[in-house]
Amino acid sequence: MDNVDLNLLVALDVLLAEASVTTAARRLGLSTSAMSRTLTRLRTATGDPLLVRAGRRLVPTPYALTLRDHVHTLSRDVHAVLRPRTDRLDLATLTRTFTLRANEAFIAFFSVPLMTAVAEAAPGVCLRFAPKPNKDAAPIREGLIDLEIGVAETSAPEMRVQALFDDRLVGVAREGHPLLGNVTPERYAACQHVAASPKGDTFGPVDQALALLGLKRQIRIVVPGFPDAMRIARHSDLIAQVPRSCLGNALAGDQAGQLGLQSFELPVETPSFTIAAMWHPRMDADPAHRWLRQLVGALCRAAY
Known part of the structure; x- marks a missing residue:
């Protein structure tokens, strides 16, 4: 995408809103000459003058008018995508199924307190315990398993591992x-x-x-x-x-x-051996997954 510059989209949005190179430059923290060069690049990219002089001011061309609302929406969406996440997790309305892989012992002695805590905090969350015939990392890599509980060892070096408790x-x-x-x-x-x-x-x-x-x-x-x-x-x-x-x-x-x-x-x-929670790095920043990891860790710390 060498011929695509998202900065041009942002500049076009401001230029069409202000209809002024000087004012647009001030909003974007650029010099007037840099803003003029950007307008030239936009004219070349779109094949339209976009802003033309009418007396002492600039006015948008008919094509620029058709672009204005659409460009503004695109610019706003780009800013939303390319900024740090600020969404807050609402456990009361969270609807999601988490798949955990654990052995029979963990399921027998932890599934009830875990489900009780989940139901109290997030009634729309379902926990699914998957069979654990082996320690194959492929299901976690493929997103079929959200969280694995077991001895802290994995054949996948990229996996995240969080110690829960020491056992013997x-x-x-x-x-x-x-x-x-x-x-x-x-x-x-x-x-x-x-x-x-x-x-x-x-x-x-x-x-x-x-x-x-x-x-x-x-x-x-x-x-x-x-x-x-x-x-x-x-x-x-x-x-x-x-x-x-x-x-x-x-x-x-x-x-x-x-x-x-x-x-x-x-x-x-x-x-002795360490029991840990293991997950794929793709889930690191997911707020709901982070909450589940923290809940599992808190329950294990309370028990051990």
Whole structure:
């Protein structure tokens, strides 16, 4: 677009409004000679004199008169587009569907408080939780996913990442389980276990730490997600290991007790991990998306 100069549009709008090179120059902060040169360029671009002398003043040509209102509208729209956003987000009237991708644990323990907060602030907003079969970044890049919640890692370097909270693995067992009260690596490994793994993998950080001691878990069942593992542990003698966030806001045995479970510290050290919100840079400046990100962050900070 080397032959298009939007400054000419603005200048034409002012010239047609003022019908004076001197006054137009003053409004635009230009010299009279610079404004005269601009009028010459406009005449060349449009193929019309636009303003012609009538005595001691300039008057618009018939073609200029047909352009005046249209040029003014275009100039106003250009100014509106090429200035910083000043629109204010009205949550009360916001109508929008946000698609979030998160694992079962986040949905199970955060979807209700998140939806409650959203409904209170923005009743026209709908939350859609999408399946999370893997960590493929393509759906986020393509705009199919607005916000992803999960371990702070991504294969897409351009993604924005905002840490929400640090998490770690803990053990859970039914109330009154014989293991509780004396959890040693040997007694822990000797128990029967339920493992949570969407892909069916069963060897993780706990197993690595146990292996250094010459120990191995006895896994009797593998389920897709942590809520399933907790449910099985509650109704059996099997032991589960889950992120501490799965226990809810209490972060202690009280909340687990309400689920019929008791949590305990694992008898071996395992690394902590950061749970984060991830999104595509195209959503950075979107006011509604920013509000959702801030709301998710506030809920997680309140819980952890």
